[in-house]
Amino acid sequence: MTVAAISSIVVFLVMFGLVITEKFEKHYVTLTCAGVMLIVVFGAIMRDGNAIADTLNFYSLVNPNFWIGETPDSSGIDWATIIFLGGMMIMVEGLSIAGFFRWLCMTLAKAVKYKKMPLFITFMIVATILSMFIDSITVILFLAAVTVELAKLLDFNPVPMILSEIFCANLGGSATMCGDPPNIIIGSKLHYSFMDFVMNTGMIAGICLIVIIFYFYLVYRKEFNKPGKEIDIENMPHPTAAITSKFLFTGNTVIFACAIAMLVTHANTHLSVAFIGATVALATCILNCKHLKEIFSKVDYKILLFFIGLFVVVGGLEKTGILAAIASFISRVSGGNVKTMIAIVIWVSAVASAFVDNIPFAATMVPIVKGLSVGNPALQATLAWTLSIGTDIGGAATPIGASANVVGTAVAGRNGYPIGWGKYCKTAVPATIIVVVMSMLIIYLRYC
């Protein structure tokens, strides 16, 4: 192994370790490690200016195909993912300012006449659907807050509902390209469209959702079938009270609908995800021009910086041949057997994502999937869907596996319902195992 390869592994492991320990903010960690990778590994050790330019990947931004057309192949920083994520974050803040999410939750609660069991099932479905298009952190932030509010009004324990919402948000995230950051990375790096995800991971998530709703129903039915308080519907918060401005509400909802339409059709229109992200961001900024300060103060720019640093470090592993070596190792272990490869990718991804951030894991695995399926696009697609399901669903197993879990359990805790590992894992681990096993079987049946 070369000095450059060893150095890139050391940088990667240090980055991973520091991200997990949370001693420092994780964007500082990835950006610092990215700096070390560029200066020390590429500059001082490899003396390769092209590797630095390839990894920074600035030239992709001026390629017209980056915006409209077939996205060019690239390694290193995936600017399309960064721009898309940033754009969607801005759009979501616009929706929040207008009161969209609270209005939606309250409207649904009213529609089911504030009855606990229908509310429980409806909120699981809402968590799944919203997470298909919006980052699951935002979805859970709003759903968990409304759940706690309704729990106080209707006198029930909000924890079972929040736990099932978290799981469904992770499941929904796996269904589309923009549902979860690992999917954006997979789709963008391996050139899959929104509809490719819907037809593959979306189909798997849809089947699993039915089973999972039934599972959570069985687990928590006693909790929600208990007779509760008499409900005076007139005294419940009115959904329209959540809307801060009808103009902004309508405008931001239209932008959201356009974003979904553009994503659904982008394989036909050839609009790249970067273009879609930039367009919705621009439209949101124009519409909400009086609230720009508020919007930009809430956009999680740290995650974007985290991504930039992460892409550089993973690019280092790619350039020094480490990821190709791992791909070749997996290929040898599996003896070239596709079923074994699928089993390795799905279970390793699921177990790893349950304990470590699934974003760096997915970013690392994408080049490995590429390496495992050179010259075989069908295998690449199968492994891509396997990786997506493994990382997205595996993350649901523990309170630290995915950001939505952290935010959901934190919101419950802040309202006086702390959720420890035992309580969380008691229902989430079996649910995760059910979905991973089901997904693996569906993948075997459909693709092998």
Place this chain on the structure above:
Amino acid sequence: MDKQVIVTIGREFGSAGHEIGEELAKRLGVKFYDRTIVEEMSKAMNLDEKELEKYDEKIRTPFFSRTVRGYSNSPADIVFELQSKFIREKADAGESFVLIGRCGEEIFKESNNHVSIFVRGDKEEKIARVMGKYNLDRDEAFDKMTRHDRQRKEYHNSRCSGKWGDSRTYDLCINSSPVGVEPTINILVQYIYSRIEKFDA
């Protein structure tokens, strides 16, 4: 008492800090909060007391919790936040009280009517007190004392800007062993009244 006073007490295990705090509250005619704060908080917020008690004065377990967008999902962090908010609300409502542990001196460090105290003790005296209170032999008492002090130190230092037991962290640090518990209380009462006189009305 005309003026509001908040007394926070940090203490070494076996130093009689708890006993001293309880007696101080009686003499000052104010409320006394120790782990009872969890009970009171649970009642006020209609929450499960046992669930909250599990995480009272506990530290965040490394690797088992994460923070996303400022939201920590560590139950220990969450209970600390809830507790701090609850105690702060009591202070904001004008209540006077003595608070044992729970990083009180950090919570009220900006407050003008706050007196922070740390009670320590001599090793042998602390061991003897622990042996008597918990019916333990010397080694067991020493182990218990060491374990509790380590936990208190970790809990405090992970949440506060000042160090546990460091004289710069508190208004007054006192060793309860040389003069005994009762004289220590008398000294503290005198000190607190002197401080109260200086408080703004």
